[in-house]
Amino acid sequence: MSTTAAVAEGIPSSRTEPDPARVAKSAPRSHIDGVPVYGWGQAPPYLRTQTQLGEDRLKLAEGQPVLAYIETRKYGDIPLYDPAGAEKMKPLASSVKARMAKRRTCSTCGKVRDRIVHGKKCSVCRDKEHAKQQRLNARTCWDCRKVSERRLPAHHRCGGCRRTQLAKRREAAVAWVEKVIVCSGDGYGSECSTKVVTKKEARAYQKAQGAGRDWWMRAPHWPRRCPSCTEANERQDAEDRAKYQAAYERREKARREADNREQWDAAEYATAAAVVGGTSEGTD
Numbered sequence: 001m002s003t004t005a006a007v008a009e010g011i012p013s014s015r016t017e018p019d020p021a022r023v024a025k026s027a028p029r030s031h032i033d034g035v036p037v038y039g040w041g042q043a044p045p046y047l048r049t050q051t052q053l054g055e056d057r058l059k060l061a062e063g064q065p066v067l068a069y070i071e072t073r074k075y076g077d078i079p080l081y082d083p084a085g086a087e088k089m090k091p092l093a094s095s096v097k098a099r100m101a102k103r104r105t106c107s108t109c110g111k112v113r114d115r116i117v118h119g120k121k122c123s124v125c126r127d128k129e130h131a132k133q134q135r136l137n138a139r140t141c142w143d144c145r146k147v148s149e150r151r152l153p154a155h156h157r158c159g160g161c162r163r164t165q166l167a168k169r170r171e172a173a174v175a176w177v178e179k180v181i182v183c184s185g186d187g188y189g190s191e192c193s194t195k196v197v198t199k200k201e202a203r204a205y206q207k208a209q210g211a212g213r214d215w216w217m218r219a220p221h222w223p224r225r226c227p228s229c230t231e232a233n234e235r236q237d238a239e240d241r242a243k244y245q246a247a248y249e250r251r252e253k254a255r256r257e258a259d260n261r262e263q264w265d266a267a268e269y270a271t272a273a274a275v276v277g278g279t280s281e282g283t284d
């Protein structure tokens with residue numbers, strides 16, 4: 001005891017380093033009534049929020065000063081206190097302790113956790129269950145929902161469903177080729193069987209898009225219609241546009257006429273009113 005005291009005395013005062021728990025990690029961002037406001041995790045570590053004091057069975061003493069604040073986006077500036085200045089709470093009765101432990105007890109694994117679980121699963125059990133569900137999903141066929149022994153390949157299908165899927169895809173591919181090689185008609189209901197693309201071209205286009213795809217787009221560089229259907233389509237479109245334009249002009253004309261009539265009526269009414277008003281005022 002005396003030797004350590006002597007050693008301690010022998011150390012020059014300039015050597016005494018401040019307790020790191022009492023030193024802020026960085027300069028305060030601002031001050032509120034002279035009390036420093038720190039960023040998250042920057043305040044001296046020994047300081048406690050009121051909630052943290054409660055966790056240590058401490059409560060704020062009457063008039064206990066705020067020594068610092070933590071700046072938070074969600075909760076505003078949270079005051080910090082010195083735990084040494086706080087009062088001790090009464091020790092918990094064993095029944096209360098038991099009740100608190102119960103609230104933190106997982107319903108599945110039965111372990112008492114740090115967090116309150118409200119009679120549900122703890123986070124460890126939830127994570128385990130989630131992982132289990134994911135493993136099950138990896139073994140479940142997306143089409144028939146049958147669960148396989150092992151995890152399924154990237155197509156997520158059992159053997160049978162995968163074969164069906166591929167067969168449908170091949171069928172669709174063949175049907176698509178048959179469809180795109182002929183003219184799609186004039187667009188106004190008339191059929192046409194003129195060839196516009198070769199099968200070879202259509203298949204090459206499918207192949208270029210990749211075998212894994214089960215959808216095909218119309219190749220933008222292909223003609224959709226034969227020249228005569230294209231011409232018929234354009235003619236029909238022009239006629240439709242002209243008809244629409246004529247109908248629009250008729251409606252506009254009718255509207256203008258109605259407007260004019262209304263204005264004329266209003267003017268006539270105003271004139272008549274002025275005449276009546278003039279005679280009655282004239283008697284004054």
Ligand SMILES: [Zn+2]
Pocket residue numbers: 106107108109110111121122123124125126
């Ligand atoms: Zn658990």
Ligand SMILES: [Zn+2]
Pocket residue numbers: 141142143144145146157158159160161162
């Ligand atoms: Zn299946």
Ligand SMILES: [Zn+2]
Pocket residue numbers: 183184185186192193194225226227228229230
């Ligand atoms: Zn055609």
